Amino acid sequence: MTADAELLxxxxxxxxxxxxxxxxxxxxxxxxxxxxxxxxxxRIPAHALTDLITTRLEQEPA
Incomplete structure (x- = not known):
């Protein structure tokens, strides 16, 4: 199982x-x-957690 397919x-x-x-x-x-x-x-796929963090960082005002 790859890190991307890891379930948390x-x-x-x-x-x-x-x-x-x-x-x-x-x-x-x-x-x-x-x-x-x-x-x-x-269970939460590890990539879903990464996607959430990335989306939130992109939404933050500069």
């Missing part, structure tokens, strides 16, 4: 972004952060 858990995303569980689920709910559900487990 919600706690891992929380740690990367230093935000709460609620904030991560809000990003997922508003479709700002892509995720998949495997059974009852929610």
């Amino acid at each position: 858990t919600v706690p891992e995303v929380m740690a990367h972004l230093k935000i709460s569980r609620t904030a991560v689920y809000d990003l997922i709910r508003t479709r700002q952060l892509a995720s998949i559900t495997l059974g009852r487990a929610r």
